[in-house]
Amino acid sequence: MKARIVTLPGDGVGPEVTAAAVAVLEAVATHYGHEFAFDEHLIGGAAIDATGEPLPAGALQACKASDAVLLGAVGGPKWSDPNAKVRPEQGLLALRAGLGVYANLRPLTVHPALATLSPLKDEKLKDVDVLFVRELTGGAYFGAKTRGADYATDECRYTEAEVERVARRAFELARARRRHVTSVDKANVLETSRLWRRTVAHVAADYPDVTLEHQLVDSMAMLLLTRPGSYDVVVTENLFGDILTDEAAALAGSLGLLPSASIGEGRTGLYEPIHGSAPDIAGKGVANPVGAILSTALLLRHSLQLEAEALAVEAAVDHVLQHGPRSRDLGGHAGTADVRDAVLAALADRAGTEHAFFGGARSCG
Ligand SMILES: NC(=O)c1ccc[n+]([C@@H]2O[C@H](COP(=O)([O-])OP(=O)(O)OC[C@H]3O[C@@H](n4cnc5c(N)ncnc54)[C@H](O)[C@@H]3O)[C@@H](O)[C@H]2O)c1
Numbered sequence: 402m403k404a405r406i407v408t409l410p411g412d413g414v415g416p417e418v419t420a421a422a423v424a425v426l427e428a429v430a431t432h433y434g435h436e437f438a439f440d441e442h443l444i445g446g447a448a449i450d451a452t453g454e455p456l457p458a459g460a461l462q463a464c465k466a467s468d469a470v471l472l473g474a475v476g477g478p479k480w481s482d483p484n485a486k487v488r489p490e491q492g493l494l495a496l497r498a499g500l501g502v503y504a505n506l507r508p509l510t511v512h513p514a515l516a517t518l519s520p521l522k523d524e525k526l527k528d529v530d531v532l533f534v535r536e537l538t539g540g541a542y543f544g545a546k547t548r549g550a551d552y553a554t555d556e557c558r559y560t561e562a563e564v565e566r567v568a569r570r571a572f573e574l575a576r577a578r579r580r581h582v583t584s585v586d587k588a589n590v591l592e593t594s595r596l597w598r599r600t601v602a603h604v605a606a607d608y609p610d611v612t613l614e615h616q617l618v619d620s621m622a623m624l625l626l627t628r629p630g631s632y633d634v635v636v637t638e639n640l641f642g643d644i645l646t647d648e649a650a651a652l653a654g655s656l657g658l659l660p661s662a663s664i665g666e667g668r669t670g671l672y673e674p675i676h677g678s679a680p681d682i683a684g685k686g687v688a689n690p691v692g693a694i695l696s697t698a699l700l701l702r703h704s705l706q707l708e709a710e711a712l713a714v715e716a717a718v719d720h721v722l723q724h725g726p727r728s729r730d731l732g733g734h735a736g737t738a739d740v741r742d743a744v745l746a747a748l749a750d751r752a753g754t755e756h757a758f759f760g761g762a763r764s765c766g
């Protein structure tokens with residue numbers, strides 16, 4: 402198949418992990434007979450430096466016209482002055498809103514070979530398979546903001562329609578999994594959470610085959626560490642989802658491991674690792690590219706409907722996590738390029754085996 406993919410490397414380690422992810426997509430195209438055209442644009446601090454804006458209009462236009470967008474990360478100390486008028490993160494929020502990608506899927510599993518890196522070193526880890534569905538285009542991120550001489554406000558606003566559409570996504574996804582949804586809110590305090598809880602319960606009535614439980618976010622933060630194996634699909638609002646998924650990444654062994662897919666009603670999905678620009682290790686060639694590479698698997702699955710190719714990328718990553726080489730965050734010494742090359746080799750092996758087995762018959766997807 403032919404596909405147009407916009408890449409937005411961004412800042413810090415963003416360009417390093419994005420380059421590794423693009424190499425994997427290029428290899429998939431070669432091994433499986435696809436044509437992927439890549440079109441790189443600026444976002445974040447790099448875009449501010451070049452144009453004064455965190456998301457130039459041309460970049461957003463190119464994203465909207467593409468089949469999928471692959472993003473690295475934005476932000477960094479250079480652009481973090483609290484008095485700055487324009488910030489890299491605004492570019493990312495404008496992109497998410499511009500593409501209308503309201504559902505951010507963040508899968509969490511713990512690779513058995515990495516279990517010793519997790520803060521939980523016991524049986525609890527082996528059953529961990531959680532899909533976080535984070536609402537991505539509403540809440541405090543997008544409400545009105547004010548700043549006075551000695552105060553500031555961030556309005557947190559949700560409409561029923563915004564909650565309903567992300568809740569439906571969560572229930573649909575649960576149907577293809579273990580049919581359990583945990584909705585996380587702060588309904589004991591926040592009005593938006595009471596609207597959230599009521600709306601999710603209303604949606605649940607259309608999915609009698611899926612069980613729904615409600616959980617307050619503070620206790621959820623604890624339960625994620627004490628019984629992570631009890632969760633299937635976890636749906637929550639924007640800010641809670643941001644925080645809980647970094648916590649979840651620690652269970653997996655490193656923030657560098659987790660991928661994400663952001664989808665809406667439009668045809669273009671946005672794919673990015675959940676980590677940031679990691680200023681402390683940027684430019685050293687040591688960032689873990691696995692979160693970005695696994696984001697390409699989600700891109701192949703959700704935007705291009707290439708399930709076999711997505712599974713091949715995931716299997717190649719599994720192989721590398723099992724046998725190494727490992728980047729520093731996983732206790733190893735490998736650089737970004739070493740991990741990339743090992744994934745590419747595992748992918749080539751697998752594609753070779755599939756071709757031998759199927760006689761190349763499925764190579765054109
Ligand atoms: N999607 C995004 O673009 C995104 C996401 C999160 C944070 N940010 C931005 O990134 C900047 C830095 O934020 P932060 O330091 O709080 O979070 P961060 O995710 O950049 O880094 C947190 C810690 O995790 C480590 N880490 C992150 N990614 C890694 C990788 N691939 N391999 C190995 N280690 C990795 C870092 O070295 C650091 O110690 C901020 O400007 C923030 O707004 C952007």
Ligand SMILES: CC(C)[C@H](C(=O)O)[C@@H](O)C(=O)O
Binds near residue numbers: 494643675677
């Ligand atoms: C950079 C920031 C705006 C972003 C968010 O909070 O959504 C990041 O933390 C993430 O998780 O993608």
Ligand SMILES: [Mg+2]
Binds near residue numbers: 647675
């Ligand atoms: Mg985050």
